[in-house]
Amino acid sequence: MAVPLAVVLNRTAGGGRAAREWPRLRGELHAWGVSYRLIDSASPAQALAAVSALPPGWAVATVGGDGTVASVLPAVIEQQRPLLVLPFGTGNDFASTLGLRAGQFREALAGLDAPARPVDALRVSYGGGPQPGGQAYSLNGVGMGFDAQLTANLPLAPAWTQGPARYLWAALATLRAMQPQPCRVLLDGAELYGGPAMLCSVLNARSLGGGFQFNPDAKLTDGRLNVVVAGDVSRRQVPPLIAQVRIGKHVGHPAVRYAAGQVAELHWEQPVQLHVDGDLKGEQVWLRVEVLPGAVALLGFPEE
Numbered sequence: 001m002a003v004p005l006a007v008v009l010n011r012t013a014g015g016g017r018a019a020r021e022w023p024r025l026r027g028e029l030h031a032w033g034v035s036y037r038l039i040d041s042a043s044p045a046q047a048l049a050a051v052s053a054l055p056p057g058w059a060v061a062t063v064g065g066d067g068t069v070a071s072v073l074p075a076v077i078e079q080q081r082p083l084l085v086l087p088f089g090t091g092n093d094f095a096s097t098l099g100l101r102a103g104q105f106r107e108a109l110a111g112l113d114a115p116a117r118p119v120d121a122l123r124v125s126y127g128g129g130p131q132p133g134g135q136a137y138s139l140n141g142v143g144m145g146f147d148a149q150l151t152a153n154l155p156l157a158p159a160w161t162q163g164p165a166r167y168l169w170a171a172l173a174t175l176r177a178m179q180p181q182p183c184r185v186l187l188d189g190a191e192l193y194g195g196p197a198m199l200c201s202v203l204n205a206r207s208l209g210g211g212f213q214f215n216p217d218a219k220l221t222d223g224r225l226n227v228v229v230a231g232d233v234s235r236r237q238v239p240p241l242i243a244q245v246r247i248g249k250h251v252g253h254p255a256v257r258y259a260a261g262q263v264a265e266l267h268w269e270q271p272v273q274l275h276v277d278g279d280l281k282g283e284q285v286w287l288r289v290e291v292l293p294g295a296v297a298l299l300g301f302p303e304e
């Protein structure tokens with residue numbers, strides 16, 4: 001490849017899959033004649049510091065899941081470093097939008113000699129709640145309400161629950177405790193929704209939460225974000241709606257609004273849990289998300 005490359009390896013991703021499969025990937029990089037500098041990072045902060053300190057012009061490959069991509073995203077965007085995603089995480093929502101499954105790296109490496117393709121990202125700011133506000137970038141998307149609260153409830157699940165059982169426990173706990181909260185959603189300055197909402201997500205990629213197809217119309221190169229609002233749904237309606245979101249068939253549901261634009265703003269009457277690319281940001285009252293068209297130069301994916 002034309003530019004020098006740093007490989008960020010998150011050995012914990014995918015429950016240790018990245019660590020287990022690294023020797024195979026290393027062999028493949030060697031076979032492709034790709035030379036690189038290894039950043040064997042122990043934390044997101046360490047990865048970001050190491051990538052930020054690379055000389056200008058270096059590209060970055062992430063070996064991990066969505067969290068690993070997110071860890072280096074500020075440097076990728078602000079320092080305009082080309083990004084190669086090698087998916088070894090659990091959910092790999094961004095990679096799946098690119099048509100890659102976990103462990104599939106040959107397809108990505110095969111496209112390395114093609115020019116980088118600019119794809120959209122999101123700039124996120126939030127605040128107004130009991131936890132500190134802030135700013136972040138996102139490639140997949142952000143969510144407020146049910147899915148963020150479910151993520152916040154996961155650590156409360158009993159120790160005997162694992163994997164899907166843990167998610168089920170957290171989903172039921174969230175369902176028992178959560179009521180739709182009054183929310184106003186603006187898209188490009190015009191009101192998209194006003195009323196009680198169970199969940200509101202703003203997306204760039206197709207899926208969130210490890211394969212939930214919130215955004216079936218996702219296009220990473222259209223310069224637009226998509227907003228999904230699940231409005232005043234009863235407890236009984238939530239489980240079938242979750243099943244529909246899983247396969248991207250919620251569009252057209254009477255309680256769901258789905259629209260595309262450039263800037264989305266959410267204003268809740270009470271603080272509601274927020275996640276950015278699955279990373280919890282606490283309870284917040286307002287959220288602003290702006291699409292950054294073509295902000296990430298993606299390596300290895302010549303066509304959408």
Ligand SMILES: Nc1ncnc2c1ncn2[C@@H]1O[C@H](COP(=O)(O)OP(=O)(O)OP(=O)(O)O)[C@@H](O)[C@H]1O
Nearest residue numbers: 013014041043047065066067068071089090091092
């Ligand atoms: N660059 C990094 N180096 C070390 N640890 C990281 C790095 N980036 C994130 N982490 C930590 O490792 C955890 C797992 O990483 P990651 O999210 O990539 O994998 P995953 O959770 O298995 O996959 P996914 O997020 O796609 O479901 C993150 O939640 C975060 O705490």
